[in-house]
Amino acid sequence: MEKIEANKELIAACGFYCGACRKYLADKCAGCHDNEKATWCKIRSCVRSHDFHTCAECHKDVAKCKIYFNFIGKIFAFLFNSDRAACIRYIEEHGEQAFAEEMTKRKCQTIKRK
Template structure:
């Protein structure tokens, strides 16, 4: 697979490895643009991708345009909660 920098999505996933992109349910940020919930949110928050967001993973990641596996999202939430408890 040839790496293309322009295929790094606002959602944080590399489009070339994304099931939605491969199944043609998402054309990537350059095409999906304003129709994409991740694109809108990231631009509104003035960050590069969801990975920079303090709210990651949020409910958008569990919706119909989910790009991450639910198991990963649940694990990530659990890890964040553990770190928060340790810090307090």
């Protein structure tokens, strides 16, 4: 079985880790940053407009960000049982590479809600 390497470039703008996504691993998705079809994602658009890699680089508290907690984001949180804000906090505290390594080790796209 092929070992999957952690790659901080595969962290989505919102904190999902594309490197553990089945669609990405099956070459059915380019990942957040390279997926030109993802123009619908307001978080991705905001991050790109500020020349950030993720929301972790923003000076705003992610818990208070209206763009981050939009309707689509709430649906994703429900569907994936995801605590994306916890992902952003992890990145802020430990860095992108540590987050990529943790998600690769867990084989998860996101930190799960408790």
